Amino acid sequence: MNIAIRNGRLIDPKNRIDQQADVFIVADKIAGIGNAPAGFTTEREIDAQGHIVCPGLIDLSARPGNLETDLRAAVAGGVTTLVCPPDLDPPLDEPELVERLVLQAADLGLTRLLPLGALTQNLDGERLAEMAGLHAAGCVAFSQGKRPVLDTQALLRAFEYAATFGFSIWMQPQDFYLSRNGFAHDGEVASRLGLTGIPVSAETVAIATYLTLAADTGVRLHLRRISSAIGLDMVAKAQTGGIAVSCDIGIHHLHLSEHDIGFFDTNARFDPPLRSLADRDGLRRGVVSGNGVGNVALCSDHTPLGYDDKLLPFGEAKPGATGLELLLPLTLQWGREAGLSLTQTLAPLTSAPAAILGRADLGHLGVGAEADLCIFAPDALWKVTPENLLSGSKHSPFLGRELTGKTQVCVVGGRVVY
Amino acid sequence: MPNPQLNANGELTHLLAIDGLPRETLLHILDTAASFLGIADREVKKVPLLRGKSVFNLFFENSTRTRTTFEIAAKRLSADVINLDINKSSTAKGETLLDTIDNLCAMHADMFVVRHAASGAPYLIAEHLSRMGHNDIHVVNAGDGRHAHPTQGLLDMYTIRHYKQRFEPLTVAIVGDILHSRVARSDITALIALGAREVRVIGPQTLLPTDLASMGVKVYHDMRVGLRDCDVVIMLRLQNERMDGALLPSAGEYFKHYGLTPEKLALAKPDAIVMHPGPMNRGVEIDSAVADGTQAVILNQVTFGIAVRMAVMSILAGN
Numbered sequence: 001m002n003i004a005i006r007n008g009r010l011i012d013p014k015n016r017i018d019q020q021a022d023v024f025i026v027a028d029k030i031a032g033i034g035n036a037p038a039g040f041t042t043e044r045e046i047d048a049q050g051h052i053v054c055p056g057l058i059d060l061s062a063r064p065g066n067l068e069t070d071l072r073a074a075v076a077g078g079v080t081t082l083v084c085p086p087d088l089d090p091p092l093d094e095p096e097l098v099e100r101l102v103l104q105a106a107d108l109g110l111t112r113l114l115p116l117g118a119l120t121q122n123l124d125g126e127r128l129a130e131m132a133g134l135h136a137a138g139c140v141a142f143s144q145g146k147r148p149v150l151d152t153q154a155l156l157r158a159f160e161y162a163a164t165f166g167f168s169i170w171m172q173p174q175d176f177y178l179s180r181n182g183f184a185h186d187g188e189v190a191s192r193l194g195l196t197g198i199p200v201s202a203e204t205v206a207i208a209t210y211l212t213l214a215a216d217t218g219v220r221l222h223l224r225r226i227s228s229a230i231g232l233d234m235v236a237k238a239q240t241g242g243i244a245v246s247c248d249i250g251i252h253h254l255h256l257s258e259h260d261i262g263f264f265d266t267n268a269r270f271d272p273p274l275r276s277l278a279d280r281d282g283l284r285r286g287v288v289s290g291n292g293v294g295n296v297a298l299c300s301d302h303t304p305l306g307y308d309d310k311l312l313p314f315g316e317a318k319p320g321a322t323g324l325e326l327l328l329p330l331t332l333q334w335g336r337e338a339g340l341s342l343t344q345t346l347a348p349l350t351s352a353p354a355a356i357l358g359r360a361d362l363g364h365l366g367v368g369a370e371a372d373l374c375i376f377a378p379d380a381l382w383k384v385t386p387e388n389l390l391s392g393s394k395h396s397p398f399l400g401r402e403l404t405g406k407t408q409v410c411v412v413g414g415r416v417v418y
Numbered sequence: 419m420p421n422p423q424l425n426a427n428g429e430l431t432h433l434l435a436i437d438g439l440p441r442e443t444l445l446h447i448l449d450t451a452a453s454f455l456g457i458a459d460r461e462v463k464k465v466p467l468l469r470g471k472s473v474f475n476l477f478f479e480n481s482t483r484t485r486t487t488f489e490i491a492a493k494r495l496s497a498d499v500i501n502l503d504i505n506k507s508s509t510a511k512g513e514t515l516l517d518t519i520d521n522l523c524a525m526h527a528d529m530f531v532v533r534h535a536a537s538g539a540p541y542l543i544a545e546h547l548s549r550m551g552h553n554d555i556h557v558v559n560a561g562d563g564r565h566a567h568p569t570q571g572l573l574d575m576y577t578i579r580h581y582k583q584r585f586e587p588l589t590v591a592i593v594g595d596i597l598h599s600r601v602a603r604s605d606i607t608a609l610i611a612l613g614a615r616e617v618r619v620i621g622p623q624t625l626l627p628t629d630l631a632s633m634g635v636k637v638y639h640d641m642r643v644g645l646r647d648c649d650v651v652i653m654l655r656l657q658n659e660r661m662d663g664a665l666l667p668s669a670g671e672y673f674k675h676y677g678l679t680p681e682k683l684a685l686a687k688p689d690a691i692v693m694h695p696g697p698m699n700r701g702v703e704i705d706s707a708v709a710d711g712t713q714a715v716i717l718n719q720v721t722f723g724i725a726v727r728m729a730v731m732s733i734l735a736g737n
Contacts, residue, residue, distance in 0.1 A: 191627035192437070194537040194564030194603060199628070262419045264538030311516055311546075313536030315563070 001043045001414065002026050004036065008048025008375060012055060013289075013343045014351035014364035023053055025371040028414035033365060044416070048375050051408055054346050055363050056080025056372030058353035060248045060297050061224060062324055063088070064113075065304025066392050067101075070324065071110040073391035075418040077325040078374030078407040079300070081353075081362055082111050085224075086118040087145025093118035093129045095137035102138040110417050112372070114357070116143040116170055119158050125149035128161055140357060141168040141222065146271065148176040156213055163219040168358075170222040173206035173231065174198070174272055183315045185273040189258040195314060198273050200228045207231055211238045214245060222356055223247040225301065227272035229282020236286070236293040246295035246356045251330045252321065252397065254284050254298070260397055266310040266317035267397040270301075273319075284338060289347050297353040300327040304393045322393040326384065328376060329403035336404075342378075371414040380406035422544050425553075432544045432557040433730050435566035436607040444611055448576050450729035451722070457494060458724065467732050468497035471528040475501045476518070477560070478534040483696060484560050484570075487720070488531045491727035495735075497529075515539065516546050523547070529556045529731060537563030537600075556734040558727075564598050569730055570695055571604025573723040575612060577715055578650055580722065581691050585612040591644055591686070592618070592635075594654035594676060594703050595625040601695045602654055603633075610634045620644035621676060624665045641676055648686040653678050653694045656703050669702050679705045683713065691715045 003025040010021045010033065017033075024032035024040055031037045058081040064070035074082050084101070086092035092101070098115050105113035117139030121127040131142055142162055149155045162169050179202040184190040186197025207223060211234065214221035226232050226247045235247045252270060257280045260268040268274055286293050303320025310317045327349065335345025354363025361370045383402050386394040410418035421438040425431045430443055457463055473492040475485050485501065492499045504518060513521075515534075522530070532540045540559040547555050561567040575585075582588055590609055596602045596619050609617045610633070617635045619626065630637055638644030645651065661669045683692065692704075692714045700706045708714060 186628045188629040188632035191629050192603065192633060194562075194566070194600060196564075197628060263422055264541045308514070311514075311542070313515070313534065313539040313542055313563075315536050315538075 002041055003044045003046065003411070003414065003416070004042045005046045005048050005053055005373070005375065008051050008053035010053050010365065011342045011346055012365040013347035014354070015366055016343060017365070018341065018343050023365065023373070025411070025414050028371055030365055030367055030369045030371050032367060046375065046409055050377070051375050052342065052378050053373060053375050055350040055365055056374050056410065056412065057328060057349045058297070058357070058363055059083065059300050059302070059324065059327060060353050060356065061085060061299040062302035063304060067104055068108055069390065069392045070302070070304065071105065071108050071113070073324045073389065074111040075410040075412065076390050076407060078328050078376055078410055079111055079324055080372035080374065080410060080412045081114060083114045083116060083140065085145040086116045086143055087123055087147055091118050091123045092116070092134070092139070093121050093123065095130065095133045098134055098137040098139055109415065111412060114140045116141050118142070119144050119169065120149065120154070123147040125151060126154055128158055131162060131167055132165055135165065135167060141170050143170040143224070144172070146172055150176055152209065155209070156217070159213045159217040159219045163217045168220040168222055170224050171210050172224040173203050173210060173226070175202045175205045178202035178205060183269060183273065183319070184261060185258040185275045187258050187276050189261050193261065193264065200230060200275065200279070203228050203231045203272060204234060207234050211243055211245065215243050221245045225250055225272055226283070227253055227275050227279065229279045229286070232283060232286040232293055239294055246297070247293070248297040248299045249283055249287060250301035251298050251323065251327055252301070253280065254287065254334045255330060256280065256397060261314070264314045265397065266312065266314055267321060267395055267399065269314060269317050269319045270321070271319035284334060287348055288338065288340060289344055289352070295352055295356055296348060297356055298327070298331055298348040300324050302391070302393070305395045307394070310395050321396045322389060322391050324391055325389055326396065326398060326403065328374070328407065329405040330398070332378065332405040333403065371411055373411040374407055375409040376405055376407045378405055380404065382406055422541060422548070430733055432540070433568050433734065434540050434544060434557065434559045436568050436571050436604050436611065437566070439611065441611050441613070444572070444575065444608060447572055447726065447729050447733060448579060450733060451576055451725040454725040454728040455722070458721070463494055464496050465494065466496045467737050468492065468495035468735055471497045471735060472526060473497045473499050473529045473531060473731065474522055474527045475499065475531045476504060476533070477502065478504045478532070478539070479561070481533055481561070484533065487723050488560060488727055491724050492731060494724070495728055495731055497731070515542065519543055519546060520550070523550070523552055523555065527555055529558065529734065531558045531560050532562070533560040534562050537565035539563070558730060558734065561600055563600065564603070565600055566604050567600040568604050569723070569727050570601050571608040572730070573719060573726040574605050574652065574693060575608050576722045576726050577693060577719050580718070581715060582649060585609065585614045588614045588649045589616040589618065589647060590614055590650040590652065591620055591648045592652045592654065593620040593641060593644070593678065595656050595660060596621055596630065596654070597625045597627050598657065598660065599654050605652060606633050606635055618644050618648070622666065625660070641682060642685055645682055645685040648690055651678065651683065651686055651690055651692050653692065653704050655695065655697065656699055661702070673702055677701070677703055677705060678708050680707050680711065683708055693719055696720070
């Protein structure tokens, strides 16, 4: 279908565009910006007056619960591409499982779903998974999800094997032993509340290991869910030193700290844990493009949770929160508070994750790119309540807060899906 | 963030921790306890303040001593006391903590005395009661994980005040396994709220929580330095499972460096008192000569503990 999106304010971080312009879509591609391509006949017109038109958001980590419900939540949040970790049940360690998931998502015709393949069979951290086969089935990179590789020799072999084929490895840096039994940042709040702590060193020790092996093997490394300022600094230094490394940060880590645990609020239990105020502020500064760290994305870290999963003592409650519908407004809030332009604000949701994925056709509005767009009302105020969230997962530390910015229209591959 | 243990008028509705309780509330509890102390010497050791009320002792973690003192306290207030050893009953059948609470609410409980292995469990219960509209049911934390043991903290304060009258001039040392100790956390918070001049914690780094100084205490690793000129020495129990592993090499080495001997106690003020929440490990954290010596007030702590628990239950019940 030929779609004309008129009167919107275009924000395209990759192409450094911030201007009032119309967008023209032919079939599944962007066909023109400002002026309609030759011979264009409008079949559908979308009036984006007063709204922002930007590339569809790329969420580098969301774990769908019910696939249909959560992909609907994704498009309602403006997310047009979603990367799903492999530690599902069963784990994505066989091509057939990946093909089935990709097909199911394609049938729904909502958000693009890009799966990460298991790095090791059954994520056991010992035997390599069939990476080439998984890649052919649709896996965009390889990961252990939240599962560790305890044997560093096996880890080296996995890095070497992935490097052989040019595959990327996505690791969540958290040392198994240093984080064992822990469930909160090892700092003043955990000490006062008597919660078992996870020290920042659990993150930095793992980052150091992964960076060393990445440098030795030449594999492209992506570090998922950096939670500490010093961790982000290590990534920046490694990039300066020529290591091919990128990273992402859960959006909640830009807004919350250990203090949000308050009196044992289980909604503030995350993995990795919410860290100190100094860490939060260090991450907030570090994400700004040009501040030392390149290729850093923000993600929702959407985690499906049942109603009862948080109605437990803090240490027994499940970590994580709903996130797909909060990613955009929470990112906009960070950008506003940090005094950033909209192009700077939206880069970690569009151009940066596309670069991390190595996808030149995603995350921007250049002619020929995939027609994935998010049209949002930047000033729309809405309250986070269970009723206002489409996702089946309703737990969030932001419940009851008023956020600004709401998706009005979401287009994936030239189809209006929200 | 409102403190869940105070109602809209700032009155105590649950006792969950010492955190955030105003000094006046703490002193009011201590004063009330003083008025209950004489009851133990009467022929009939009872007052009718909780007559007709049902107090449920919910012990999700084993304890004989604390449970007994709560039971005695409730019975001296004329309450009906029901002891539930939840370890062995419902949770073993898969019932959740909050299911258990709902069932007991349906039995018209008036007060829950809760001991649980997870830090924060009593908060979860208090929050649930409030969500379900049971604003007339009170929760007393009898020890949650490593977090708090507020009645122990209060009875320690009662003991200190009994022997030292005022908190302001005091230097208090807490010695041993602070990391795993809910008693230490409650004592530290209470001492600071009551204005003690200096609170010291003494222990090896493996047994001290991170950022302890943020709680307002001074940290010492050398017991001989930390004990100097102290007015009060609170020894903590070292659990057997911590004695020979990655936290400590052996009980013997621990005793050498952190055990309280007459010779180390001599570094404190001559009139310093020695406290211990019990049960003691003689020869591990405390030498028998000290435990049975003239400066030890350990058994008086137990006696005061009943009066303090009576005071807490009586105040929560609206007296």
